[in-house]
Every structure is written in structure tokens, then in C-alpha cells.
Amino acid sequence: MSKVPVAIVECDSYNREKVDAAVRTAVGLLPEFTSSITPNMRVLFKVNLTWQLEDGRSITTHPSVVLAAARLVQECGATVTLGEGSGWSAHPMWRKIRSLMFERLHGTMKGRKFHELEPLYDSLMSVKTVSELSRFTHPDTHEPLVRVEDLGIGSDIDVFSNAGIQDVADETGARLAFFDTEETVEIPSPTARYLATVPACKSIAEADRIISLCKIKTHDDAILTGGIKNFFGIVPTPVRGGFHSTSKFGGMINEMLVDVFSVVKPPPMVISDAVVAIEGKGPIFGEERRMNLILASTDCVAHDAVMCALTGKDPMEIPTVRLAHESGLGQGLLENIEVRGTPVEKVAQPDWKFSLNPE
Known part of the structure; x- marks a missing residue:
């Protein structure tokens, strides 16, 4: 069995030129990435725009990463949509x-x-x-x-302007999709551990290719959030709140997250912002952790497994990774993953602080 590739590239700041070079290097290590994007394809980037903090902590996908990824995909001849349905901001x-x-x-x-x-x-x-x-x-x-x-979307509601993504759209001509104002489509969940169907935003159903533009962070329920957990945002906020509360009450929150991830077709790819990550009481109230990395993969599960290794965790201890792997949604075993670029051993930070420990 051939190994699943994950690229790791060092990037020591959010300087536009440095980020652009790092993203291009990471994707360049993955010929499978750009070869799957063809002219006139509709590519949806699921960005992570949880909330904007007044103290300036970097808890969202940085606009320089979004800009670099959007430009790269547009050069393949595809059209780009930047989408999010930020829970707090909605x-x-x-x-x-x-x-x-x-x-x-x-x-x-x-x-x-x-x-x-x-x-x-x-x-x-x-x-x-x-x-x-x-x-x-x-x-x-x-x-x-x-x-x-x-509704006059703006100010406290407009997650795109607040996070600098409106500027990226203006510069690149990318379309913006605020998932909470879209119609939803009920999609049967292939895993159905907790949800038989998932009410997903229309943009997900209409995209030809989907890429998770995630931020690497700790999470108070999922332990770590990366490529998989980022897709919880495709569910409208009020529905998402009910899913979160009931699944947490029933001890099934990670099963629910994997059910949502399972409806994203074709299987999504990922580019992650780990220049500045979040440890401790993430995903919002944690502390910045400088990792100086950009990651990319054609497999979100493999990406998240490498994310675990970089932060000192066994991927099989992280429920979303384990469940997604067991469900055949991607590769979660490190021995079946080929890291390209910078070796994990060179840049791993095993002393990460977590807000909780695995069940």
C-alpha cells in the first residue's frame, strides 16, 4: 500500500511573500494536489473564522495563508469561493x-x-x-x-471583513459565501454514528473540489482541531448549537464531528496555518504557540495525524482522527503516512498544553 503524503514547510512569519512561498512549496511537494484541480472547477475553501479577539490573538486562518492558497488555485484555472459559517459571529x-x-x-x-x-x-x-x-x-x-x-450584514456580523478575508476576496476576485445565510441541503451521513443526515450549506453541495484552510488549535471538546473539525462550520449556526449540546450531553461529540466531515465530497484536501497555533484553552481562549509551519495534504485525516505528532499526541488518542480512520475517511496511522519536506522530528513540539485529556 502506498503511503499518504503530508507536506510540512517552515515559515517564520505572516509576511505575504514568505507565506506565498511556503504554501507553494508545500503544495509543490504534493503533485496530487494541483493535478486534481482543473480549469473551470468550482473550488471552495472552508476557512476558519471562529471569532475576532480584541487583543489580537491569532485564532483564525490568517489572510496571508488564504491569499496564497486562493492565488495558487486560480492559477490552475479554477474559480474560488471562500466560505465560513462562524458560530460565534452569527x-x-x-x-x-x-x-x-x-x-x-x-x-x-x-x-x-x-x-x-x-x-x-x-x-x-x-x-x-x-x-x-x-x-x-x-x-x-x-x-x-x-x-x-x-439584514445589513456588517460590523459585528461580517466575519469576512473582521478577519481580513474581505480584502483577500477584493484582491483576488474570489466569491464569499457566508454559510449561515445560505439554503441548506440534507446530505445522508456515510458514517451515521450520531447523525443520519447533515444539513449542510448549499456551497458544499455545489463545489467540485473542497479544501480545508484550517488553523491548528487545541479544542476544549475535540482536544485538537485541524482539517476534520474545521468542517463543523458547514452546518448553520443554530442547528450546529443543538448538535454540539446534545452530542456533548450524550458523550458523542466526536462521532458527530466525524459524521459532518463524512458528507464532504469529494474527500477534501487541506492547507493549514500553523505559523502561529493555539494551545491551552482553545479554540478561542488559548495562548498563541509559534510553530512557524505550513502543512498541506490531499487527506485531512493524514494531515490531522501529523498535526497530532507535531504536538506530542498519538493520533489514535484523538477521537476525531481515530474515528475518521476507522470509518475509512482517510489515513490516521503515522506508519502509513509519508512526510515530505521538513521531518516531524525537526519541528515537533511535544510539550503542548491541552485544555483536556482524551477520554
Whole structure:
């Protein structure tokens, strides 16, 4: 059996030229990467834009990494979409949606009795996807209570501008896809350990090739987050919140994450930002850890296995890697992985701090 390649390239800053060179070197070590991208292909990059911290800590995929990856793919003749459905940043949007709905119904409900208003109130509060909004219309005009264009996405809601990704789109001509304002598609989960189907954003279903542009970080539930965990963002935020809470309550959060990952087809590739990683209480409240690395692979599971080795963990101790490997979604055993570029032994940092230990 041939080994699965993962590239590791050193990169000591977020200087545009250095990052561009590192990304090109990493992908250049993987002929399988660019050969799978053909002219006119629709390539979706799933970036990681969790939240923007006022203290400037680097917890999101750096725009210089996104820029380098987008340019490289565009040179193959493909069209590029940069997508995310950031959980934390989407909460203000949903507060605004509900506020607009109640505001536009104000004065039209007078005289209605409890048994009439309770189901309406409950249904308004339980809306979870933008595609559901069309069923709520004003009783007088029969027009939708809220349209996506009413939301005025910006400031605290606009994850792309806040993270510097809007600038990348402006410079490259890439399309932006905010997953929380897209229609969803129910996709059967091949693994179905926790979720029989996954409500994924429409961009995932329409892309010809998908690449995880992740940030290497510790995670308070998944231990480490990289290529696999990054795809949790393809599920709309309100639905994602329910998945997270119930799976954590039932001790199945990693099974749920792998179910979501399993619906991404064709199997996604990955380029990761490990110039500055996050250790400790990640993915948001941890501490910066300088690794000075860019990683790439055609296999997210193999990438995450190498990520484990770099941070002092056995990949089979990380549930998402183990479960994805056991499910045939990628290669999680280090002995079956070929590291190209910088050897793991040269740049590994086995003294990483984690917010929790494996179950």
C-alpha cells in the first residue's frame, strides 16, 4: 500500500511573500494536489473564522495563508469561493432576524388569544436556517417578514471583513459565501454514528473540489482541531448549537464531528496555518504557540495525524482522527503516512498544553 503524503514547510512569519512561498512549496511537494484541480472547477475553501479577539490573538486562518492558497488555485484555472459559517459571529445575526420579525408583527397580533399566539411565538423562536424564513409572512401583506438582504450584514456580523478575508476576496476576485445565510441541503451521513443526515450549506453541495484552510488549535471538546473539525462550520449556526449540546450531553461529540466531515465530497484536501497555533484553552481562549509551519495534504485525516505528532499526541488518542480512520475517511496511522519536506522530528513540539485529556 502506498503511503499518504503530508507536506510540512517552515515559515517564520505572516509576511505575504514568505507565506506565498511556503504554501507553494508545500503544495509543490504534493503533485496530487494541483493535478486534481482543473480549469473551470468550482473550488471552495472552508476557512476558519471562529471569532475576532480584541487583543489580537491569532485564532483564525490568517489572510496571508488564504491569499496564497486562493492565488495558487486560480492559477490552475479554477474559480474560488471562500466560505465560513462562524458560530460565534452569527449569533448577532440571528438576534437581529428575530428582532425584525417581532418588530414587523408588532400591532398585528392584538386580540389574538394564547392558544393562537403560543405556537406562532414558539415557531419564530425556533427558526434555525435562513431557508425557513420564507414561511413567515406578514398577515396583511403576505410578504416575508425578513429577507436576507434586510439584514445589513456588517460590523459585528461580517466575519469576512473582521478577519481580513474581505480584502483577500477584493484582491483576488474570489466569491464569499457566508454559510449561515445560505439554503441548506440534507446530505445522508456515510458514517451515521450520531447523525443520519447533515444539513449542510448549499456551497458544499455545489463545489467540485473542497479544501480545508484550517488553523491548528487545541479544542476544549475535540482536544485538537485541524482539517476534520474545521468542517463543523458547514452546518448553520443554530442547528450546529443543538448538535454540539446534545452530542456533548450524550458523550458523542466526536462521532458527530466525524459524521459532518463524512458528507464532504469529494474527500477534501487541506492547507493549514500553523505559523502561529493555539494551545491551552482553545479554540478561542488559548495562548498563541509559534510553530512557524505550513502543512498541506490531499487527506485531512493524514494531515490531522501529523498535526497530532507535531504536538506530542498519538493520533489514535484523538477521537476525531481515530474515528475518521476507522470509518475509512482517510489515513490516521503515522506508519502509513509519508512526510515530505521538513521531518516531524525537526519541528515537533511535544510539550503542548491541552485544555483536556482524551477520554
